[in-house]
Amino acid sequence: MKRILVAGGAGFLGSHLIDRLVEQGHTIICMDNLQTGAMDNISHVTNKIQFVQHDITEPFPELGDFDEIYNLACAASPVHYQADPVHTFKTSILGAINILELARKTGAKVFQASTSEVYGDPLVHPQPEQYWGNVNPIGIRSCYDEGKRGAETLFFDYARMYNLEIKVVRIFNTYGPRMDAKDGRVVSNFIVQSLQNKALTVYGDGKQSRSFCYVDDLIEGFLHMMATPKEITGPINLGNPNEFTMLELTEKVIKWTGNETSLKFEDLPQDDPKQRKPIIDEAKRLLDWEPKVMLDEGLQKTIAYFSAIKE
Ligand code: NAD
Numbered sequence: 001m002k003r004i005l006v007a008g009g010a011g012f013l014g015s016h017l018i019d020r021l022v023e024q025g026h027t028i029i030c031m032d033n034l035q036t037g038a039m040d041n042i043s044h045v046t047n048k049i050q051f052v053q054h055d056i057t058e059p060f061p062e063l064g065d066f067d068e069i070y071n072l073a074c075a076a077s078p079v080h081y082q083a084d085p086v087h088t089f090k091t092s093i094l095g096a097i098n099i100l101e102l103a104r105k106t107g108a109k110v111f112q113a114s115t116s117e118v119y120g121d122p123l124v125h126p127q128p129e130q131y132w133g134n135v136n137p138i139g140i141r142s143c144y145d146e147g148k149r150g151a152e153t154l155f156f157d158y159a160r161m162y163n164l165e166i167k168v169v170r171i172f173n174t175y176g177p178r179m180d181a182k183d184g185r186v187v188s189n190f191i192v193q194s195l196q197n198k199a200l201t202v203y204g205d206g207k208q209s210r211s212f213c214y215v216d217d218l219i220e221g222f223l224h225m226m227a228t229p230k231e232i233t234g235p236i237n238l239g240n241p242n243e244f245t246m247l248e249l250t251e252k253v254i255k256w257t258g259n260e261t262s263l264k265f266e267d268l269p270q271d272d273p274k275q276r277k278p279i280i281d282e283a284k285r286l287l288d289w290e291p292k293v294m295l296d297e298g299l300q301k302t303i304a305y306f307s308a309i310k311e
């Protein structure tokens, strides 16, 4: 059994990852500053794990040795990461340095939750890992996009300089139970609005596209990645390659909630990518992984979750 640190473990993805790692019998230390995460996300396992409230930008307390470290700590939704962009950037850069130094000190394998945002508003579609992206370095999304790009740089430099075992995945939009209803992401927004019989807020003309991965599939991809031999470093795209426009998403949400809600068109946020779709050939080949839960099924599960917490 392994001793594993999950930074950002009280968040949406982190809490699902911890569920799987606890099931496997590992010893889990969850580090989180609770900026966007919540103890509620891990309350069902707090008697089985150790929780450390700590901001990864600050020097780490003594935590002992680790076999594996997952770095998921970073606000992921535009609303949250833009609220304090300097802190977001520090989280990616200073946080990554603290994480990597801990991995160096303890000899742990270290995993970075990178993002499809490293491709920016992509001029190559769909996106392979070899694409270097089209990112605005000074826009309102840059604190996140450039921060995550910088974190990837740090991971690869630490691997080259200190022979660290790194695992970098680029996550495409992921959804499911425990998404924060108030963080403004499109799937949770549409579901909550529809359940409340409010108009669905479509930004721009709704023709921009995204590829939505169900959380269980993504976490399975994380575990496959961590289990690869040392030479597999990534970056590897993890996501569901089926692509939908936001208008198509409104239709599906309305269909599965059964509420005939109207649409309200609002301004498109600055630098909002027009399209996003991963090529996942590398994940299939190197991780023997591909998503299994398609959007209709995943939406039904997510709607069931939001319906239950509404009651
Ligand atoms: P989330 O906001 O639910 O989780 C992030 C967690 O990190 C929260 O618990 C938050 O409190 C914590 N955190 C933030 N800054 C921190 C800091 N400085 N120190 C300690 N803890 C900190 O978001 P999520 O959707 O679970 O995303 C997890 C990771 O996956 C993030 O790194 C995000 O960039 C990445 N990611 C997510 C998606 C997605 O669609 N959900 C897509 C691409 C990448």
Ligand code: UDP
Binding pocket: 077, 078, 173, 184, 185, 186, 187, 189, 190, 201, 202, 203, 204, 206, 208, 210, 246, 268, 269, 272, 273
């Ligand atoms: N979006 C929308 N209505 C909403 C929230 C988001 O139309 O209420 C759009 C947003 O402009 C973007 C897409 O949905 O084009 C995905 O947004 P999200 O914030 O979920 O993820 P990201 O832009 O980071 O991929």
